[in-house]
Amino acid sequence: MGDILVLAEHRQGELREVTLELLTLAGQLGGNVVALLLGSGVDDFAGKIAGYADKVLVVDDPMFANFNGMAYQAALAEIIKSEKPGLVLIGNTGQGMDVIGALAVELGLPFTTDAVAVKMEGDKPEVTRQYYGGKIDGTIDFKDADTYIVGMREAAIPAGEGGKSGEVAKIDNPVTSEITARKFLEYVEAAIGDVDITQSTLLVSVGRGIREDKNMPMMEELAGLMGADISGSRAVVDAGWLPTDRQVGISGKTVKPKLYLALGISGAFQHVTGMKGSDLVVAINKDPDAPIFQYADYGIVDDLLKVVPALIDKLKEMKG
């Protein structure tokens, strides 16, 4: 089989974890792993990536100081033409999704996105994807080609330890003219203070089970450590422990976070209606029969006032 070309992803001076996940996957698939790093002053990243790749191609150019999908597309197109990899892996992320479809059309290559698993069947990748919100899986049949492009879901597989030590090769920027149709301007962080829970990726959601207002700081500490926002049931909003705009449910907000951590919430229908679209639900409740467990992926049946402090300690440990 041909080489596997992996696009490295970085943002605001940090290499994103998805890069190592893709490189780990490429390593598992066999064949030569070639990483492509587009950036400006990114020697650190190149060093780290080399531990996971047989070769690291680096284009060091101010054009790539920040991400621009159209500039990335132009560079990738040229490099794929010259490197002729058998498979190109790109993260199906905010950056990857801005590139894949257009790149594939430009090169006339078969492609798919949001893969959760990839295997090689000879020279062809066999891709598994999810359909209908993960309710069923499906496998992809590609038209024959010399190169296939696959967008891989973030966190679908864990990043391994690496164990390679590829050479780092700086190459010239193949994009010779500036991209004028689209320009990167700046990053804007979501303003702190005006949290909109309908947009939160992680939610620590509290219910009457937290017992007292004075336990709120503990919940806030947990949320802070996780980078999560705080929401709650109507019971805590009524009690005045949280403002009205943090209420989840039929008369509150509908939320769809990646993680919904329900602490001391019984799971009344009026509440659940507002959070059932969450990707992963974890419930901590001392009542094993609480309806919330019917919606949860993981549950802990215990006193949250004991579990939450322990969890806070664990997370602190993990963060070092």
Next chain:
Amino acid sequence: MSNIEHNAFVQKYDLLGCIQCGRCTGGCPVTVRTPLNVRRFVYDTVDDDRLEELSEKPDIWDCTTCNTCAIRCPKGLEPFEVLLGLRAMRAEEGNIEPTARDALESMFNNGNPWGKPAAKRTDWMEGIEGVEKVRILEPGEKADVLIHTCCTACYDPRIIPLAKNLVRVLEAAGVDYGFMGTEEKHCGSEARRLGEEGLFEYFDEENTELLGSFEVNRLVTLSPHCFNSFKNEYTSLDLPVQHYTQLVAELIEDKKLELKNEIGSSVVFHDPCYLGKKNLVFDEPRYILGQIPGVEIAEFFRNKERSLCCEGGGGKMWVESESKEQRLAETRIADAEALGAKIVAVACPFCLLTLEDALKVRGLEEEMRVADILELLGEAL
């Protein structure tokens, strides 16, 4: 401007009949926790040029449609309907709360406001004590009683036991009944209360056709809200409509239903607005409770026509008032506690939800409970 097209509201709601006596606002229960002044709206909406501005006022969503103002009006007006008219202007423009929008879209797409799949509407029928199979009618099939379940009783795990107990009661009394199955749809009541008149008309049409496709003598509803819509608001439904309390009272009177088990408790009945104030069904629920062995009936000071609203109706499920004042449901529970009641009996899914919630807020789970008459019947069977 000609006065004929003009004054759309004046004619529709007979606004000129109002003598501004203020009895409506005087009796309006939500005035203790919201700025709503319904008399003022009856006065102001006479001026068509102000309708747009008035429809933007958040107060129009404070009304629970409890019907108190209509009962009290000496001129026989229905003042709160004016507020629904204003809500309709908002709904027509699409300018409503996202929570209300989601409920309305779900009503149309799924036939229920809860965002639940229509295909799952009868899942509750599984596992009913002593009942092999719940009877579902095919179009053209005959039965004495056709049941409309209520969306909330089909999907909310807290309310599903009401539907199950209704089946047990029907079976125990040997009633010739049938359900509509997954074809059953929302009655449209809450659509109308959220201002979606067009959607209500759609349900009126759809349901009238569906209900007419069975050979039945009467329609019995689990919820007073559905009861009211079918009975008073559907334009061409040709079927007598009853609330389940009326059917059950009849079954007990006819000695078809025997209540054996004792519920030795002091029970106070909370009149649901759409059963009591709106449709003047006061006696049947009390009669049923009186027939349950061991029940001692207490009465709220504010009962029957003067009963205090629980704030569950009128679309309030989806549109919260901003008020931080004590909810009326809590006041109601406090009143029940003062009476020394052990059970607050209701005959409406919404009342059960709001009052039980209020009971938890007051931390009285150990001392008291809220139960629908259907649940008490289930225990007494």
Next chain:
Amino acid sequence: MNIVVCVKQVPDTSDPDTEVHIDGTGRGVDQSKFSFVINDADNYAVEEAILLKEKHGGEVTVVNIGPEAANQVIRMALAKGGDAAIRLDDEKFAFSDVLATARLLQSAVKDGGFDLIMAGCLASDDGYGAVGVTLAQLLGLPHAAMVKTVEVIDDKKLKVGRELEGGLLEMNEIEMPCVLTIQTGGNEPRYASFKGIREASKKEIKVMDLGATGLAEDQVGEAGSCAIMAQYSVPEVGELAEILEGDPGTTSARLAEILKEKGLV
């Protein structure tokens, strides 16, 4: 500003209780129990289009690939303020992948002289999240994906905010005409009243079959696709929550591990 907004009708499978059953062919699912709605992200795209029209004038054209039943979502978009509509409908379009789908859309919009083409960033049924970007390349237009904020700079340029992981907005300047794929949450989609939808059914929906698209048969459907879904399967998942056992020290440690594995902390 003349805008195209692409909308897809999808089954509403968002409720955890909604079951999806694979049909006998293994390449389709049983549709009989579904209720159908406008794709969530497309709903936000429609709202964004209408907001832009309300502010800057112009017309909004709604484009859909779907059967006659999809008129429902088209009418909903028309009721909210859309002006014209095109529906691409031919049995030969069945099994189109991202590429073939984008080609169909291209055929419908290429000669319209539009300033801005918008699509939802992701469809909730197949989840490819790639049609808009693919369409842009076919049209030879610049694009930006996952856009949450749109601001008009002048009649040639837009300022758009692309939403990245963690809610970070990446601000870009982009020249028109261009293609944007719209992320959910950037606006609050208005309600289309029942009467409004009924009223909208008076507006014409132009229907295009294969002949009208000017495409060859091998450019659409399965033949025109580069990567098709070949076989559905049922994933192995537990129905009930996995309960973590042990004392708080153990359960919290296990939970922290799970969150780390899933890339959530």
